[in-house]
Amino acid sequence: MKRLFISLGLAVCSILSASPKNDLNSQNDITRRAAFRALLRRDRAAAIKAGLKHSDPVLRSRALLELFRDRREQALPQLKRLAADPDFRVRSTVLGCLGELPDSPERREVAAILRRNSKETALVGAAGAIAVPFNFRRTKLRLSERDDWDYAITTVGSIKLPEKNWKFATDPDGNGHERNFFAENFDDSRWKTIGVGNWETQGFPGYDGFAWYRISFDAPAKMECNAAELNFGGVDEEAWVWLNGVFVGQHTAGTAGWDKPFQLDVTDEVRWGKRNLLVVRVFDARLAGGIWKPVALDILR
Numbered sequence: 002m003k004r005l006f007i008s009l010g011l012a013v014c015s016i017l018s019a020s021p022k023n024d025l026n027s028q029n030d031i032t033r034r035a036a037f038r039a040l041l042r043r044d045r046a047a048a049i050k051a052g053l054k055h056s057d058p059v060l061r062s063r064a065l066l067e068l069f070r071d072r073r074e075q076a077l078p079q080l081k082r083l084a085a086d087p088d089f090r091v092r093s094t095v096l097g098c099l100g101e102l103p104d105s106p107e108r109r110e111v112a113a114i115l116r117r118n119s120k121e122t123a124l125v126g127a128a129g130a131i132a133v134p135f136n137f138r139r140t141k142l143r144l145s146e147r148d149d150w151d152y153a154i155t156t157v158g159s160i161k162l163p164e165k166n167w168k169f170a171t172d173p174d175g176n177g178h179e180r181n182f183f184a185e186n187f188d189d190s191r192w193k194t195i196g197v198g199n200w201e202t203q204g205f206p207g208y209d210g211f212a213w214y215r216i217s218f219d220a221p222a223k224m225e226c227n228a229a230e231l232n233f234g235g236v237d238e239e240a241w242v243w244l245n246g247v248f249v250g251q252h253t254a255g256t257a258g259w260d261k262p263f264q265l266d267v268t269d270e271v272r273w274g275k276r277n278l279l280v281v282r283v284f285d286a287r288l289a290g291g292i293w294k295p296v297a298l299d300i301l302r
Contacts, residue, residue, distance in 0.1 A: 037055075037063065048064065049067050049068050049071075050064075052064025052065075053068065053079055058088035058090050062093075065091070065098070073102070080098055080111045081107075084112075084114040089124075096115060096131075099115070100127075104134060109132050112128045112131035116128035116129050122210070126175070126284055127286075129210070130211075130284070133179065137178065137248040141266050143264060144227060144266070154301050155302050157225075158224060161295055161296075161297045162216060162296045162297060162298065164196055164295055165196040165197075166194055168189040168193070168215040169192055169213065169214055170189070171212045172210070174211075177282060182280065182282070189215050195291075197292055198293055199293050201291075209287055209290065211283065213282050214292055215281075217277065217278050220273050220298065221273065224300060225302065228266060229267050229271045229298060229300055230267060230268075231249070231297075231298060232262070233262060233263050234262050235260050235294035236258075236291070237291055238258055238259040238284065238286060239251070239252060240292075241253075242265055242279070244277060245278055249266070249267050249270055256286055
């Protein structure tokens with residue numbers, strides 16, 4: 002009988018030693034991560050606490066995500082700490098969480114830490130965009146998107162904008178909008194001059210991040226029409242657009258948007274029969290970047 006109790010005791014000890022909490026220190030990735038998931042089900046708070054400081058970046062990332070799901074804005078101290086994490090996966094999770102938080106000084110502070118501690122272009126650019134407030138918003142629908150417009154739409158005119166002599170400047174800090182790069186009275190005389198096409202082959206090899214374009218063009222006298230739109234053939238990858246100093250919209254589909262045409266309504270902003278100023282802020286995360294296809298002003302009826 003004594004031997005039986007000893008055997009049962011050893012068995013219990015074996016089971017306890019294989020508990021999820023103990024297996025968090027396993028050298029086997031699968032065992033360790035399975036143990037973390039099991040502990041999440043049994044004791045969520047303990048799992049998150051252990052995971053946030055674990056040597057395994059997968060556990061740190063998952064624990065941060067679970068904490069954020071539970072408490073969101075109360076997770077800011079951990080976001081701040083892990084913004085300097087050496088692992089890309091953890092910092093990517095920090096960025097994803099920041100993207101779901103409203104603008105605040107604390108959010109911008111975390112983004113600035115993330116930007117300083119990242120070398121990956123996509124993280125640097127996206128964190129930079131969060132670190133610097135961007136308060137421009139536009140929700141105006143195009144003519145084809147309006148519920149009150151049931152008629153066929155015809156393009157009655159299309160003015161191609163110049164493909165050469167665009168003024169161009171890089172913006173590695175992502176704060177050109179705070180320096181009024183979009184304003185009509187901004188002095189761009191010291192900016193470089195490039196044309197439509199990727200900027201890497203026009204004197205800026207290897208550059209990824211934010212950059213700005215400015216071009217002036219003449220609009221024709223106003224003809225009978227119902228709307229006017231700027232038609233972009235392709236911007237690699239994202240774009241924010243101003244016409245005559247007024248923010249008219251954005252194209253923010255991420256890296257997937259590099260070859261997607263897009264149109265923005267400028268019916269109220271275009272100056273018919275006069276000189277107009279188009280300004281485009283571009284963000285490119287990798288490879289080629291810039292306004293690489295022609296831009297036109299389409300007149301619709």
